[in-house]
Amino acid sequence: MSSVPGLPVETDPPEHVGVLVLGAGLAGCAALLAAAEAGRYAVLLEKTGEIGGSTVKSAGLSAFAGTDEQAEQGIADSVELLREDLLEVGRRRSDPALVELYCEHQLATYRWLKEHGVRYGEIHAASGQSVPRSHPTDTTRMLELLLKAAGGLGARIMFDAPAARLLCDGSRVTGARLAGGREVRADAVVLATGGFSMNAELLETFAPQMEHALRQGGTGNQGDGLKMAMALGAGVRDTPYIKGTYGHFHVEHPDEDGTGILAVYKGAIAVNREGRRFVDESKNYKEIGDAALAQPGVTTWQVFDARTMALANDEVPIYEFAGRERAGMLLKADTIAGLETEIGLPEGSLQRTVGEYNTATAQGQDDPFGRAHLSGGVGRPVPIDRPPFYAHPSGTVVLATYCGLTVDTRMRVTDWWGKPIEGLYAAGEITGGFHGVGYMTGTSIGKSGVFGRLAGRNAAGEESEIQW
Template identity: 60%
Template sequence: MADVVVVGAGLAGLAAAVAAAETGARVVICEKQPEIGGSTVLSAGLSAFAGTEEQATEGVADDAELLRRDLLETGQHRNDPALVDTYCAEQLTTYRWLRGMGIAYGEVHAASGQSVPRSHPTDTRVLVRTLLDRALERGADFLPETRVRRLLVEDGGVVGVVTDGGKLAARAVVLASGGFSRSPELLARFAPQMERALRGGGAGSTGDGMLMAWKAGAGVTDTPYIKGTFGIHPEPGGAEGGTGILAVYKGAIAVNGDGRRFIDESLPYKVIGDACLAQDGGIAHQIFDAGVMAHSDPSVPIYDFAARLDNGLLLQADTLDELAKQLDIPAEALTATVTEYNTAIEQGTPDPLGRRTLSGGVGRPTPIATAPFYAHPSTTVVLATYCGLTIDPHARVLDVYGEVIPGLYAAGEITGGLHGAGYVTGTSIGKAAIFGRIAGLSASEEAKSA
């Protein structure tokens, strides 16, 4: 019998496996795909940590209290404060634990919901590989292409799992099978407003673990707050891969098929995502000029505009008229929209849609005036689902009445409660690592006491 069975080999599952194996537990990791990594390896790899060495090097003053405030304010205080406190209390320990295994973080930068630069980039393929190797070194068994279908439940407690290959008995089970961004059925049930959005996330993100836990009586939270991300090219199976571009945050405007702006482009990309879906066809166009193109940055995929030009995802023209023709939108309307936008900036009068900055509280808009002009057809994609199972600060799954389900733990995107009504960039990866580690430690402790 295993002490701990971990379902899913993304960041949360592998962090749980390492943490449990480090305490001497006998761990078995089941992954339904042939490869490890799930959504984690598709992601931009940004982790929200506060008070790190990278921040200190760059002179960024940050701490757990500021992080806590950002999480609660961005989540509009709909978050579970106990989970927010746990994230803040454990984030530096987790960061050091990962660094101790050789994980390196690059230059920090600011992103949505962060009052100071707090996004720590890392190579997620190296991250998951390092964790798997560490778990294997500590004696864990890894079963790829092993789909867990059901939980084994006895007397209300979880005692193992049923896989395609048969039953696996365990003293504790950690569900770390990710979200449901790839499940049309679950999205239709919880986020019908995302019907027209593209679906991102790992191929395995089909909500399997959530269904299994439901059957065992688990509660679910934060489902009303599923949001998509603006900026991805709508081309099916797009050359863009996981993320789109956010030229709007460097000075582009977003216009609809009538050539009209429809939102203050400095707002969070999730808010623009909702507004974009409400436009005809669910499509918008990010329109910008050579001045914005000059800010293209190959090291940050969402700002790598030049790469989009190279791979044919940007339209380019010497005049706005010509650009409008390529986009098949009314040229007069596009010119009038840009003229109105530029005039407000030049005359210092209020922007018609209330835009005052480039993004959040940062930067000042500049006129769109220098040829060549560019357009990036953009829509909204559901990359992650941000909601899910109710857990306590020990990552124990709570049932619909808030009571612990013995033997069952969950971590990562499968869980709800941390984000509340809004999302701070970097806290999905952060949550997977922090609560994955906690789940592994807690599950191992329960297994030992059994």
């Protein structure tokens, strides 16, 4: 069983709480603290023996607009631009009310997190962002800070406590039954149990297109909360839009933390086993992931040079190129011909691809795949011509499912007819409606913080009329 400095750990489930939170990723930790700040006795149940979930498997980036760090770097951003980017990346299939809710509360949540000690590093541009707004942070440290603050307000956590069913009296949710049979009654329940990236059966049901994708994520991401809520008639949306993430290593490695690298956003090209490009590398990494799955074989390669390597940043996992080299996870050669041999590509294929790319880039010719930028609308492609040259084997992996329960703007779970299920809230990866078809880097962590805080605060306003 794990522990969190400053947060008392329960060994037995309490009989009754004000707000019961399920899941110890960012959404759950934010909900716990917000409920405790509202003066309610809040308890978090985590099914595994440690905090984190998909949050600590992620790149640790949050998408915020109008922050101090952006101002310090001279980055001009706005809520209006953030809103338009979110709608555009989601191809306007997302719930506009949830997008508006995020935009309305993102800056206040950013400030709230910083007030509790969360610190952000250098801001970078990434997928779906028309200006740099990826704010990196240590995710484990962030969760510990929130939980410590919650503990100081009387909140508690219990590990190795998987919930099996939601309790309902016919009109409202009244708590949860644990796997061992014990019950915890609550005035309100917040589901923050994550997605189902580790559940092969649910992926086969909802995302058969991911059959050949790799699978990673929080060990507890089995779709438990989704199934418990669906059993009460909860609605589900966005399942057709489940996509894998591009850039991940294709074999087990002791230095592989579950977060891939995206050298394509700093100047690399992506090639298949025939040594040919197959995609506009500036697209969001979900779309690149789809394109990679359509290539022969499982593995593709990101090919780049010393110029891109110089842009490595160990503070941001997706740009930790130098760290991958130190770990021996990159192929390297002094010439493109040598790199072609190292990868095992057909003779002359990579040389031809890189040569054509360099010529077109240097002469300002139109790219055959439509690439005009490095990442989204930021940065310009440059030739791959500075030795040494590198290749990172990359696959498409399902890390998170970006779909799930329907919720309203109070983060109440709604049924198939749009009616709130009384006493039941949800936040984080378990919810649908926000991303739509596409995904902006930083919005998974971002929405977990923003919507987790709102869910906890709103759940704290629930006062059950039941006499326990």
